[in-house]
Amino acid sequence: MPEVIRTRNPVQQQLYGREDDFCVIDALSLPDRTGRPHAIVADGHDGCWISEWGNSRVAHVTADGRVREIALSSASEPHGLTIGRDGALWLALETGSVARIEISNNAVV
DSSP states (O other): OOEEEEEEOHHHHHHHOOSSOEEEEEEOOOSOGGGOEEEEEEOSSSOEEEEETTTTEEEEEOTTOOEEEEEOSTTOOEEEEEEOTTSOEEEEETTSOEEEEOEETTEEO
């Protein structure tokens, strides 16, 4: 389950001049701390996909905080990612290539 952090929101303080406004941040630790998350994209089902360039994986996080990681080829170092019109997850790789992962209802096909 994600850790909930309450913190002062400096943007709201600046906009509204109030110091009693707080925002809630759900902090989630990925299973492999060496992953170095880089980019994130919403999956359209209240979850998200995260590129982990440090361990050449992508992770899917569900709305309730469950994490599933997908290993890519070694040293691919995924950076940017998006969900295409075709519903697939597209990744820009540090190797100079692009990867496509077909997903259906957040399941890799």
